[in-house]
Amino acid sequence: MLNIYQLLILNSHNNITDIKWPCLRFNPGFFLANFIHAIKKFDIMSKSINRRKFFTDTSLSAAGILLGSTLTGAASEREPDASSFDVMKEVMRYRKIDAHCHPDTDLGKQLDMADRLGIRWLQISMPVTNFSGTDPEGPEQVRANNNIVIKAMKEYPDRFVGFFTLNPAYPGESLEEMKRCVDQGMAGYKGYTQVKVNDPLYYPIIEKLIDLKMIVFMHGFCQLGMAGYRMKYDIGRFPHTTIPEDMAEAAKRYPEAMFHFAHIAGGGDWEYECKTFRDYPNIYVDTGGSNNEENIIDFAIRYLGEDRILFGTDECYHHGVGKILASNATEAQKKKIFFDNYNNLLRKGGHHVA
Secondary structure, three states: OHHHHHHHHHOOOOOOOHHHOOOOOOOOHHHHHHHHHHHHHHHHHHHHHOOHHHHHHHHHHHHHHHHHHHHHHHHHHOHHHHOOOOOHHHHOOOEEEEEOOOOOOHHHHOOOOOOOOOOOEEEEEEOOOOOOOOOOOOOHHHHHHHHHHHHHHHOOOOOOEEEEEOOOOOOOHHHHHHHHHHHHHHOEEEOOOOOOOHHHHHHHHHHHHHHHHOOEEEEOOOOOOEEEEEOOOOOOOOOEEHHHHHHHHHHHHOOOOEEEEOOOOOOHHHHHHHHHHHOOOOEEEEOOOOOOOOOOOOOOOHHHOOOEOOOOOOOOOOHHHHHHHOOOOOHHHHHHHHHHHHHHHHHHHOOOOO
C-alpha cells in the first residue's frame, strides 16, 4: 500500500498515467477497501492530527492515485497549512543513488522516472531468473543477460552502475565471465536463486570479489511466520534462494566481504531479517520493494545502524523515496541512506559515482 507521502509524490507528476509502474499489480477491490478505511480513519482523527502524523501513519491504496487531487483538497480543508507543503521540493533536496534496479526495455523512460524523483545514478543488474523452472540458466544465458547491462552502461555511462550476474553451478565459466565483465567496467555482483550464498560453490566467487573490493549482492527472501512460528522456507519458492541465515553464515566465514541483502521491503519478514543481521557489520540491506509498513526504515536503523541501510527501489521508485521521507530518520541519516552509504561501498573498489 502507498502512504500519503508516496501518493502526493505521484500526484505531483503531470503525466502520471504515462509512466510504467511495475509494482502496482494488486487487486483493485482490496485497495479500494483500504482507501475507504484510510479516509474513515482520517475523519475520525479529524483536527487533532498533524501533517507529519498524517503522512507517516496513513496508508493508501493504488486506487487512491486516481483520487489524488480530491484527497489533497480534503486534507487542505482540514489542515490549511498542509497545502503549503511542497513535497517535490522535499524529494529533490536529497542526492540519490538507487542500489537496486534492473534495466528496463525503455531506458529513456526509466531515466525519466528517475529524474522526476531526483535519482541521479542507478545500479542495474539482470540476473537469470528462470521463473518457469524450464528457462535456460547456463553460461550462455548469463552472458546474454550481462551484455544487456553492459549495453545500458555504455549508452548512459553517467547514469548506470552495472553489476554482473553468474550461475555458480558452473564454476569455471563463472570465473571467466567475471573477468570479462570486470574488464568491461562492471562494478559488482548480483546473484539470484541458482545457488545459496553460503554454498561452497560460492567460495571462489566471493574470494575473487573480496580481491576486487566488490559487493556480493544477493536476491534474498524470508518467509513470514504463522502463529508465532517462522517457516524457514516457503515450498512455493525456489529452494536455493538465499535466506537470512545463509547470508549470516557467509558473512561470518568472510568478514572482509561486503554482503548486500536485497529488498527488505519485498514482502518478507523484514523484522527477522534485520534482527538476524544485527551482529554482522559486513551485511547491508536495501529498502527496495513495494511494501510500505510504517516502521520499516526506523526499525532497520534501530537494529542495523544508519550506515548499513541503502536506498533501493527494485523499480518501485515512488515507494522507495516516500518510505524514507516518511520515516523518523534525521536529516543526516536520510543523506546517508539516499546516497553516502552506497557510494562509500562502491568507493572501496574505485567505482564511486561522486
